[in-house]
Amino acid sequence: MMTTAYLSIGTNIGEREQNLQDAVKLLTAHEAISVTAISSIYETAAVGYTDQADFLNIAVALETELDAYELLAECQKIENDLGRVREFRWGPRIIDLDILLYGQQQYETEKLIIPHPRMYERAFVLVPLEEIMTQNYDMLVGVQKALHALDIEKEGVNLWKKINTVAEFVPFEN
Ligand SMILES: Nc1ncnc2c1ncn2[C@@H]1O[C@H](COP(=O)(O)OP(=O)(O)OP(=O)(O)O)[C@@H](O)[C@H]1O
Numbered sequence: 001m002m003t004t005a006y007l008s009i010g011t012n013i014g015e016r017e018q019n020l021q022d023a024v025k026l027l028t029a030h031e032a033i034s035v036t037a038i039s040s041i042y043e044t045a046a047v048g049y050t051d052q053a054d055f056l057n058i059a060v061a062l063e064t065e066l067d068a069y070e071l072l073a074e075c076q077k078i079e080n081d082l083g084r085v086r087e088f089r090w091g092p093r094i095i096d097l098d099i100l101l102y103g104q105q106q107y108e109t110e111k112l113i114i115p116h117p118r119m120y121e122r123a124f125v126l127v128p129l130e131e132i133m134t135q136n137y138d139m140l141v142g143v144q145k146a147l148h149a150l151d152i153e154k155e156g157v158n159l160w161k162k163i164n165t166v167a168e169f170v171p172f173e174n
């Protein structure tokens with residue numbers, strides 16, 4: 001069965017824009033994944049552990065035949081292929097791919113929690129997500145409500161649009 005999923009992708013080490021390009025390219029190359037939308041790129045101050053470089057963040061919509069665990073494995077494979085080294089939680093990373101939503105499904109296991117447990121408190125997730133979320137009106141309203149409840153300035157999450165789109169991306173059309 002085809003499911004629409006949303007990912008959050010972040011990077012704050014090295015050639016950040018290139019890292020995003022590479023991640024999108026690897027997603028697109030997968031035969032069971034069709035990337036249907038990519039948000040603008042946002043540059044954001046680090047949240048959580050704040051003593052680290054600014055991030056670039058995007059959200060991506062995709063359609064896939066993979067189940068949620070297979071999609072997670074693919075995300076982790078892409079992280080590894082791009083040379084991510086795990087140092088410490090919320091620390092700097094070449095690339096980070098988190099599953100935000102997988103259809104309407106909910107998971108709460110050791111390996112996988114969906115919706116992503118921290119997505120509704122992270123402006124760097126919600127702002128790009130709102131931009132591309134067209135599939136589900138109820139979920140979009142949930143995202144917008146969470147976003148309005150956040151005080152972006154107070155959070156120290158300076159968001160600004162960097163680039164219109166990930167270069168060379170051609171959305172998959174049904
Ligand atoms: N929705 C999800 N998307 C991606 N990973 C998840 C999800 N739910 C649980 N996980 C688990 O989280 C583990 C740790 O992920 P990671 O090291 O990327 O955390 P983090 O990005 O530092 O922090 P955060 O989870 O706050 O974004 C992964 O091994 C994975 O099994």
Ligand SMILES: Nc1nc2c(c(=O)[nH]1)N=C(CO)CN2
Pocket residue numbers: 009010011044045046047048049055057090091096124
């Ligand atoms: N701005 C920003 N801050 C973060 C990010 C991120 O992608 N962007 N990812 C984190 C770990 O998940 C922790 N903090």
